[in-house]
Amino acid sequence: MKEKLAKLLFVLLIACTIVQAQQTNLPDSFYTIQDSILIKARDGASISVLVVRKKGEEKPLPVIFGFTIYARKTDVNKAKLAADKGYVGVYAYTRGKKNSPDEVIPYEYDGDDAYDVIDWISKQEWCNGSVGMYGGSYNGFSQWASTKNLHPALKTIVPSASAAPGLDAPMMNNVVMNFQFSWTYYVSNNKYLDNDDYNNRKQWSDMEQKWFETGSSYRTFDSLLGRSKNKIFNKWLDHPTYDNYWQRMIPNKDQYAKINIPVLTTTGYFDGGQVGALHYMRELDKYNPNANQYLIIGPYGHFGSQGSPDSVYNGYKIDSVANISITNIIFQWFDYILKNKAKPSFLQDRINYQVMGTNSWKHVKSLANVSNDSLTFFLDNSNNHLLNPQKASKIDFAKMKVDYKDRSSMNSYYYAFRLIWEGLNAGGGIMYKTAALNKEVEFTGCFTGQMNVSINKRDLDYSAVLFEQKADGKYFYLTYFMGRASYAKDNKQRALLTPDKKTALPFSNSYFTSRKLSKGSKLVLLVNVNKSSSEQINYGTGKDVNEETIKDAGGPLIIKWYNDSFIKIPIWKN
Numbered sequence: 001m002k003e004k005l006a007k008l009l010f011v012l013l014i015a016c017t018i019v020q021a022q023q024t025n026l027p028d029s030f031y032t033i034q035d036s037i038l039i040k041a042r043d044g045a046s047i048s049v050l051v052v053r054k055k056g057e058e059k060p061l062p063v064i065f066g067f068t069i070y071a072r073k074t075d076v077n078k079a080k081l082a083a084d085k086g087y088v089g090v091y092a093y094t095r096g097k098k099n100s101p102d103e104v105i106p107y108e109y110d111g112d113d114a115y116d117v118i119d120w121i122s123k124q125e126w127c128n129g130s131v132g133m134y135g136g137s138y139n140g141f142s143q144w145a146s147t148k149n150l151h152p153a154l155k156t157i158v159p160s161a162s163a164a165p166g167l168d169a170p171m172m173n174n175v176v177m178n179f180q181f182s183w184t185y186y187v188s189n190n191k192y193l194d195n196d197d198y199n200n201r202k203q204w205s206d207m208e209q210k211w212f213e214t215g216s217s218y219r220t221f222d223s224l225l226g227r228s229k230n231k232i233f234n235k236w237l238d239h240p241t242y243d244n245y246w247q248r249m250i251p252n253k254d255q256y257a258k259i260n261i262p263v264l265t266t267t268g269y270f271d272g273g274q275v276g277a278l279h280y281m282r283e284l285d286k287y288n289p290n291a292n293q294y295l296i297i298g299p300y301g302h303f304g305s306q307g308s309p310d311s312v313y314n315g316y317k318i319d320s321v322a323n324i325s326i327t328n329i330i331f332q333w334f335d336y337i338l339k340n341k342a343k344p345s346f347l348q349d350r351i352n353y354q355v356m357g358t359n360s361w362k363h364v365k366s367l368a369n370v371s372n373d374s375l376t377f378f379l380d381n382s383n384n385h386l387l388n389p390q391k392a393s394k395i396d397f398a399k400m401k402v403d404y405k406d407r408s409s410m411n412s413y414y415y416a417f418r419l420i421w422e423g424l425n426a427g428g429g430i431m432y433k434t435a436a437l438n439k440e441v442e443f444t445g446c447f448t449g450q451m452n453v454s455i456n457k458r459d460l461d462y463s464a465v466l467f468e469q470k471a472d473g474k475y476f477y478l479t480y481f482m483g484r485a486s487y488a489k490d491n492k493q494r495a496l497l498t499p500d501k502k503t504a505l506p507f508s509n510s511y512f513t514s515r516k517l518s519k520g521s522k523l524v525l526l527v528n529v530n531k532s533s534s535e536q537i538n539y540g541t542g543k544d545v546n547e548e549t550i551k552d553a554g555g556p557l558i559i560k561w562y563n564d565s566f567i568k569i570p571i572w573k574n
Contacts, residue, residue, distance in 0.1 A: 026080065026084070028076075029055075030055055031054060031055060031080055032051075032053045032054075032055055033050075033051075033076060034049075034051040035050045035051075035076060036048075037049040037050070037051060037099075038099055038100065039117065039120050040116075041095065041113050041116045042112065042116060043112075045100070045102045045109070045113070046099075046100045046102055047092055047093065047095055047113050047116065047117055048071070048092065048093045048097060048098035048100045049090065049091070049092045049093075049120075050075060050090065050092070051079070051089070052076060052079035052080050052088070052089040052090075053083055053088050053089075053126055054083040054084070057126075059128075060125065060126055060127055060129075061087055061088050061126065061127070062087055062088070062127075062130040062131070062132065062155075062334075062338035062339065063087060063088045063127050063130070063131045063132070064082040064085075064088070064089055064090070064131075064132050064133075064334060065090045065117070065121065065132065065133050066091050066092075066133065066135040066139055067091075067092050067094075067110065067113075067114045067117065067135070067139060067142040067143070068091065068092075068093060068094070068139045068142065069097060069104075069106055069110075069138050069187050070137075070139075070187070070193060071192045072192060075091045085331050085334075085335075087334070090117075090121060092114070092117040094106065094109075094110055094113070095109055095113055096188075096191075097191055097192075098191050098192065100191075104187065105232070106138075106165075106184070106187060106232060107141070107145075107249050108249065110141070110146075110249075111142070111145030111146055111147075111148045111149070111249065111250075112149075114133075114142055114143075114145060115146055115149050115151050118131050118146065118151040118153055119153070122151070122153035127153075130153065131151075131153045131154050131155060132154075132156045132157070132337060132338055133146060133154065133157045133159075134157070134158040134160075134330060135159075135160065136159070136160035136161040136162070136266075136302075136307075137160075137161050137162070137163055137273055137306070138163055140159035140163060140273065140277065141159075141162050141163040141164065141165065143157040143159045143162070144157070144162060144164075144250050144251060144280050145249060145250055145251075147255065147259050147261075148250070148251050148252075148255050149255075150259060150260070150261065154261060155262075155338060156261050156262045156263065156264070156333070156334070156337040157263055157264075158263075158264045158330050158333060158334070159263070159265055159266075159277065159280065160266040160267065160305055160306040160307075160326070160330075161267050161268070161272075161274070161277060161302050161306050162265070162267075162273055162277045162280060163273055163276050164250065164275065164276030164279050165246055165249050165250070166239070166242045166245075166247070167246070167276055168273065168276040168279075169276070170183075170233075170236050171236075172275065172483070173481075173483030173487065173491065173507075174241070174242070174483065174484040174486075174487040174491055175482060175483065175484050175535050175536055175538075176218070176236070176237070176240075177534065177535045178221075178533070178536075179204075179534075180233070181221050181233050182197075182198060183198075184233050185197055185198065185230075186198035188232060203225070207221065207224050207225050209533055210224050211533065212410075212532070212533035212537075213407050214550070215405075215549055216549055217547050217548060217549045218537075218547075219234065219237060219546050221233070237546045240494075240544065240545065240546065241487070241491065241492050241493065242491040242492050243492060251283070253283070256283050256284050256286070256287035257287045257288050258288075259284060260288075260291075260292075261292075262293070262294075262337055263281075263284070263291070264293070264295075264296070265280070265281055265294070265295045265296070266295075266296045266297070266305050266306065266330070267295075267296075267305045268297060268298060268299065268300025268301055268302070268305035269297065269299050269300070269356075269513045269514070270299065270300065270301045270313065270314070270416040270511075271300060271301055271302045271305045272301075273302055274512060275509060275511065278367070278512060281367065282367065293350065294347050294350050294351075295351050295353075296326065296329065296346070296347075296353075297352070297353045297354075297512065297514075298318075298322045298324075298361075299313060299316065299318045299354060299356050300313070300322075301313055301314070301416075305326065306326065307325075307326050307327040307330075308325060308326070309323060309324065309326065314417060314418050314419045315418055315419050315420045316419040316420055316476075318356075319357070319358070319359040319360075320359060321354065321360060322361075324346070329344050332344040332346075347363075348361075348363035349363035349364055350365050350366060351365065351366060351369065353370060353444065353514050355444065355514045355516055356513075356514060356515040356516065357515055357518070358442075358516050362444075362514075367445075370444045370570070370572070371444050371570035371571055372573055373570075373571050374568045374569060374570050375389070375568070375569040375571055376389065376567070376568050376569075377389055377432075377434060377523070377525075377566060377567055377569070378391050378392065378563060378565065378566045379561055379563050379565040379566070380392060380432070381396055381397060381561070381563050385398065385431060385432045385433070386432065386433065386435070387432045387433055387434040387524075387525055387567075389434075391564060391566075392564070395562060395563060395564060396562070396563050397560035397561055398430055399558065399559070399560055399561075400429070400430060400529070400559045400560075400561065401556050401557070401559075402428065402529045402531055402556060402557040402559070403553075403556040403557075404531060404537065404539055404550065404553035404556070404557065405550060405553045405556075409428065410427070410428070410531055410533065411427060411428035411429065411528050411529050411531040411532065412428070412532050412534075413427070413429075413463035413480065413482060413526070413528055413530065413532075414427070414465050414477065414480065414526065416477050418477070419476060419477045420474055420475070420476055421467070421475040421476075422473075422474060422475075423473075423475070424467065424469075424475045424526070426526060426528075427528060428528060428529070428531070429528030429529070430526070430527050430561065431524060431525070431526050432524070432525040432526075433469065433524050433525075434522050434523040435522065436522055437517060437519055437523075438519065439519050440516055440517065440518060440519050441516070441517040441571055442515075442516050442517070443513065443514065443515050443516075444513070444514040444570060444571070445512060445513075445514075445570030446508065446509075446510045446512050446570065447479060447510050447567055447568060447569050447570065448506075448507065448510070448567070448568045449464070449506070449566050449567035449568055450504055450505065450506045450507070450565060450566060451505040451507070451527070451561065451565045452503070452504050452561075452562040452565045453485075453502070453503060453505060453559055453560060453561055453562065453565070454501055454502045454559070454562075455485075455499065455500075455503075455540065455557060455559045456499050456500055456557065457540025457541070457557055458486075458496040458497050458540055458541060459485055459486045459497060459541075459545075460484075460497075460529055460530075460538055460557060461482070461483070461485070461529065461530040462483070462485065462505075462528065462529050462530065463480060463483075463526075463527070463528050463529075463530060464480065464481045464482075464507070464510075464526070464527050464567070465477075465481075465525070465528075466523065466524070466526075466567075466569075467523075467524040468515065468517050468518075468521050468523060468524070469521060469523075470520075470521050471520035475524065476515070478513050479510050479511040479512070479513045480510065480511060481507050481509065481511075484538060485503070486542075488504075488505040488506060488507065489506065496542045502560075502562065523569065525567060527561060529557060529559060539552040539554075540557060
């Protein structure tokens with residue numbers, strides 16, 4: 001399982017474009033290609049720019065613009081596709097990439113640099129004054145970063161699977177994920193991408209296993225790999241809270257309030273960038289309630305949500321109606337906004353989501369409208385750990401022991417690298433199940449809840465994963481949450497737990513999903529403590545987790561999961 005998880009995480013943030021499934025068949029001679037442009041940012045840094053125009057086009061055209069750290073020589077094909085669609089195709093790159101002589105620094109300058117490129121574009125004779133941005137993953141982040149200071153020429157953004165630094169990359173709910181370490185080399189080793197180094201999965205797997213087995217600190221990754229200090233990664237580790245370093249990379253509340261351009265977001269239920277994508281949407285709704293924004297979300301992964309979904313995703317054959325061309329819809333959107341054509345017929349309302357198992361889409365006005373009721377279940381520690389709709393009259397707990405010093409096994413959580421399971425191993429955790437459902441239930445939204453726990457240490461990282469157990473015994477992966485207890489109430493301020501004191505750990509930042517749960521099925525909740533080679537190990541001392549080693553482990557973690565802990569499942573009730 002660990003090997004498969006590692007492979008998935010290795011590719012989680014590679015994707016850089018929404019148009020990978022469609023490329024032009026015309027040779028370069030049909031285009032005017034400028035691939036060596038350097039423009040100056042306001043602070044003097046150089047930004048490398050690629051421009052592609054269709055030959056024979058003499059009138060100014062709207063521009064489709066992608067800004068990315070993923071510099072590839074094949075980007076010219078993506079820009080050519082935009083030109084084929086009646087636009088000028090422009091790609092620009094994070095400073096230090098492609099032809100830029102500067103240092104590669106992910107995230108920090110992209111918003112300002114994208115603004116400067118848009119300003120340059122707007123002044124070119126081939127631009128009609130209208131620019132639309134697009135792309136996925138890092139490209140999704142750069143679009144939102146560009147809206148911090150909205151350029152008048154920017155008329156729309158189409159962010160897909162958008163990364164949100166400090167929120168879902170390199171850390172999720174304040175827990176750093178190991179695959180981000182290799183990613184820094186991938187994007188910074190050279191002017192393009194270091195595929196040879198990045199795809200040498202054995203070296204990364206060996207490094208992670210060595211770190212896990214030796215119990216060395218998180219900051220030793222560099223030395224374990226036999227390399228000098230990783231400047232980028234270690235800078236990230238210097239900011240374990242969602243502090244100003246991260247916050248300034250994307251819009252603040254005042255800047256969201258000024259975003260007055262249409263936005264189309266695409267993501268998926270199994271997209272590692274979903275948390276970021278929905279964060280931006282919620283913040284825009286919060287600070288600009290009249291914002292003109294749309295969402296497409298379905299049973300897609302990180303790549304599929306950017307352009308061309310997989311008909312079978314991680315073992316699950318998606319409903320036929322979910323097998324749409326997101327790329328086509330995106331270009332229809334650009335035609336709608338930039339060329340005054342009809343709005344894409346698919347967008348029947350602001351929020352467009354596919355209910356797995358129904359072969360149908362639903363369309364509602366806001367994220368708040370995807371559910372109209374909820375089911376609450378408590379962690380009943382009797383009767384083989386029941387998810388009980390009734391709260392127990394007497395408080396008790398289930399005790400769990402995790403020996404951080406024992407490296408013969410891992411406490412693992414289940415990521416969506418497989419959606420259908422013949423059987424389910426608790427992986428050191430505790431499995432809670434509902435009684436069989438007496439009717440079909442449409443589960444749509446993000447499950448929330450509160451874990452009431454006491455531990456003999458000052459902190460822990462834990463996970464809560466939801467499955468549907470079908471009547472035939474098979475399990476279908478639904479959604480999960482992973483987070484650090486000391487940041488449960490505020491990701492900007494660490495609040496350590498008091499040993500052996502019952503503490504409430506509320507959570508809400510889980511993955512959005514939509515699925516019809518069958519009559520006779522059971523909901524299964526797997527709660528666990530993270531102890532694996534895939535992310536940081538929090539030994540619970542209260543010290544900087546990046547500095548902790550196995551020597552800090554002390555005695556085993558003893559955690560009590562109290563029976564007044566609960567989860568809430570958002571549903572649509574007819």
